[in-house]
Each structure stands twice: as structure tokens, then as C-alpha cells.
Amino acid sequence: MRNRYDLSGMGERARCVHEGGPGSLRVWMSPHTPTVVQIDTPTVYNRTRWTLAQARHLRAVLDAAIRAGERA
Numbered sequence: 001m002r003n004r005y006d007l008s009g010m011g012e013r014a015r016c017v018h019e020g021g022p023g024s025l026r027v028w029m030s031p032h033t034p035t036v037v038q039i040d041t042p043t044v045y046n047r048t049r050w051t052l053a054q055a056r057h058l059r060a061v062l063d064a065a066i067r068a069g070e071r072a
Contacts, residue, residue, distance in 0.1 A: 011038075018042050 005012040012027025023042035030038060037050040050058065 007037075016042070 005070045007027060011026050013024040013026050015024050017023070020042065026040040028038050029036070035052055035054040037052065039048045039050065041048060
């Protein structure tokens with residue numbers, strides 16, 4: 001897994017599966033709002049904006065889930 005990702009421009013894609021089948025999330029940051037993380041998802045409401053604090057919390061929750069899965 002890479003340690004560095006380019007979130008400028010088109011951002012980075014992460015593969016996922018949703019109710020419609022395979023897809024991907026796109027994570028990017030606009031130079032106009034550098035304190036907001038943008039996540040485009042393959043759902044009806046396809047854009048989610050996260051403050052940096054919210055993104056940190058999401059990262060912590062995902063890290064905890066990954067650690068729990070690795071221990072199982």
C-alpha cells in the first residue's frame with residue numbers, strides 16, 4: 001500500500017462495491033477549500049464534504065476496524 005497519495009486535481013480513487021455493483025470513491029481536495037476533504041461516492045448523494053477533524057475521526061474509525069479485522 002502506498003504511503004503518499006496525490007489528492008490534487010482528480011484526486012485518488014479507492015475501489016468499492018455498492019448497491020449498484022463495483023465502483024470507486026474519489027478523494028480529493030480543492031485548492032479553494034484546503035481545509036475540506038471531498039469524497040465523491042457512487043451513490044445518489046454522491047458528494048460528501050469532510051472537515052479535517054471529521055476526516056481524522058473517519059481515519060481513526062477505519063484504522064480501528066482494520067486492526068479488529070486483522071486480529072479476528
